[in-house]
Amino acid sequence: MIEIHDLHKDFGDLKVLKGVDLKIKPGEVVSILGGSGSGKSTLIRCINGLEKITSGSIFVDDFDVRNKKDLMEIRKRCSTVFQQFDLYPHLSVLDNIALAPINVLKQNKKDAKIKAMELLRSVELEEKASVYPAQLSGGQKQRIGICRALAMEPNYLLLDEVTSSLDPEMTAEVLVILKKLAKEGITMISVTHEIGFAQEISDRIVFLDEGKILQNLSKDEFFSDEGGKSDPRIAKFLSKMGNQ
Amino acid sequence: MYGDQGFTIFDLQLWAEGLGITFGVFLSSSILGLIFGSIIGLIRYYNIIGIGRVLMLGSEFLKNSPVLVQLFLVYFGIPALFTIDLSPVEAAIITLSGNTAAFIAVIVISSIDAIDKKQLEAARSFALSEWQILRLIIYPQSLAFAMPMFVSLAINQLQVTSLVSVIGVVDLTRVGDIINQRTFEPFIVWPIIGVTYFVLAKLVERIGARLEQRFSVHQASSEI
Ligand SMILES: Nc1ncnc2c1ncn2[C@@H]1O[C@H](COP(=O)(O)OP(=O)(O)OP(=O)(O)O)[C@@H](O)[C@H]1O
Numbered sequence: 189m190i191e192i193h194d195l196h197k198d199f200g201d202l203k204v205l206k207g208v209d210l211k212i213k214p215g216e217v218v219s220i221l222g223g224s225g226s227g228k229s230t231l232i233r234c235i236n237g238l239e240k241i242t243s244g245s246i247f248v249d250d251f252d253v254r255n256k257k258d259l260m261e262i263r264k265r266c267s268t269v270f271q272q273f274d275l276y277p278h279l280s281v282l283d284n285i286a287l288a289p290i291n292v293l294k295q296n297k298k299d300a301k302i303k304a305m306e307l308l309r310s311v312e313l314e315e316k317a318s319v320y321p322a323q324l325s326g327g328q329k330q331r332i333g334i335c336r337a338l339a340m341e342p343n344y345l346l347l348d349e350v351t352s353s354l355d356p357e358m359t360a361e362v363l364v365i366l367k368k369l370a371k372e373g374i375t376m377i378s379v380t381h382e383i384g385f386a387q388e389i390s391d392r393i394v395f396l397d398e399g400k401i402l403q404n405l406s407k408d409e410f411f412s413d414e415g416g417k418s419d420p421r422i423a424k425f426l427s428k429m430g431n432q
Numbered sequence: 433m434y435g436d437q438g439f440t441i442f443d444l445q446l447w448a449e450g451l452g453i454t455f456g457v458f459l460s461s462s463i464l465g466l467i468f469g470s471i472i473g474l475i476r477y478y479n480i481i482g483i484g485r486v487l488m489l490g491s492e493f494l495k496n497s498p499v500l501v502q503l504f505l506v507y508f509g510i511p512a513l514f515t516i517d518l519s520p521v522e523a524a525i526i527t528l529s530g531n532t533a534a535f536i537a538v539i540v541i542s543s544i545d546a547i548d549k550k551q552l553e554a555a556r557s558f559a560l561s562e563w564q565i566l567r568l569i570i571y572p573q574s575l576a577f578a579m580p581m582f583v584s585l586a587i588n589q590l591q592v593t594s595l596v597s598v599i600g601v602v603d604l605t606r607v608g609d610i611i612n613q614r615t616f617e618p619f620i621v622w623p624i625i626g627v628t629y630f631v632l633a634k635l636v637e638r639i640g641a642r643l644e645q646r647f648s649v650h651q652a653s654s655e656i
């Protein structure tokens with residue numbers, strides 16, 4: 189369970205998150221929508237501790253993000269997939285995936301690599317195991333990014349616009365994998381501009397606007413005319429994103 | 433008559449000793465410089481207790497003042513200031529280590545700067561410790577970047593060692609001077625000394641190229 193209570197995040201004078209309350213239950217798939225600059229990335233980065241929160245609280249499975257020791261535990265439980273992939277360029281694909289399992293989870297090297305290989309197989313990239321990231325296409329890199337995240341056997345998967353740097357074809361190949369994961373029951377928090385994708389995989393949609401949660405509704409409610417769309421700001425956002 | 437003795441077998445021995453001193457001073461100051469320079473660079477990178485700036489100012493001074501001046505400062509300054517004895521070789525090693533460290537620090541910092549920082553955030557998000565990030569991600573990538581600069585610095589510092597002869601270190605240059613003064617055969621002595629430096633430099637270059645290749649395998653293939 190992820191419990192966010194009255195979360196505030198400032199960057200100097202700029203108030204980015206202004207009192208966010210959010211609970212995410214195990215097995216839930218939650219999509220976070222919202223305009224550019226509304227604080228979606230910041231919210232994700234507060235959960236995995238890449239940003240220090242200004243006030244309020246975040247607990248992941250009862251571990252407190254403000255506590256250094258707890259944060260390490262949180263990071264073991266939450267894996268992040270990044271928009272720009274952010275793979276380690278000096279390591280082979282296999283080593284990219286196995287690095288944290290070996291060094292953080294202290295898995296045996298051989299086992300970690302066998303598991304990494306299985307993950308690669310699941311995204312149909314096993315023949316790329318010994319290749320370096322620079323030799324991969326964007327879509328392939330992101331599939332590796334997903335493998336790297338899954339190798340930690342996380343309870344929660346945090347996704348921040350993981351297809352925004354990809355062309356439509358590559359986006360499709362990544363979304364297929366994420367859809368499969370969502371069906372398998374992994375808890376997912378996904379920031380996305382792919383409305384169709386959000387509609388397909390989510391249990392719940394959270395709409396962020398200027399650092400506050402404007403709506404937090406089940407998917408069906410959110411996309412219904414009397415639910416989410418009754419809010420003019422959301423209706424405008426959806427029409428801009430190409431959803432009528 | 434003085435200056436007309438011709439070469440003897442002892443000149444060869446003298447040459448070998450000078451070579452040994454030159455190489456010894458070079459090697460020890462390179463290793464010490466690498467260690468201290470890396471420490472300074474890392475202190476600067478992690479901005480530990482705010483002394484990074486002071487250290488960088490020091491290394492700026494070492495980089496931008498003549499090595500000969502530094503040599504005199506150490507050789508005559510340290511004994512006067514701390515009332516301790518300093519042999520010419522010790523003074524030479526201290527000076528060149530400091531000078532090398534200053535250059536190494538700058539190389540280390542620019543090499544770390546060259547790394548894409550977002551991958552470090554990714555590593556952090558997977559619960560890797562700062563020490564693991566340094567060891568597993570920053571170190572290998574910045575080393576690959578720094579290696580060519582380390583090699584050209586080493587070749588340069590090898591030539592710089594010839595300055596230590598002025599404070600009385602009997603290095604290769606000083607040996608050349610001694611033999612030349614006795615034999616008055618500058619066109620034999622100095623080319624031999626010059627070629628010796630040249631061969632040493634080529635040797636360093638060769639070893640450097642090997643190391644470069646070894647540490648840049650990943651980097652090279654990741655640039656395809
Ligand atoms: N490290 C930072 N320092 C200062 N301001 C920041 C920092 N990170 C984000 N911001 C600001 O915080 C606001 C929210 O940024 P954030 O990246 O969370 O938005 P977002 O909802 O993810 O937007 P997008 O859809 O464009 O990715 C923006 O105004 C951004 O400029």
Ligand SMILES: [Mg+2]
Pocket residue numbers: 228229230348349
């Ligand atoms: Mg964002």
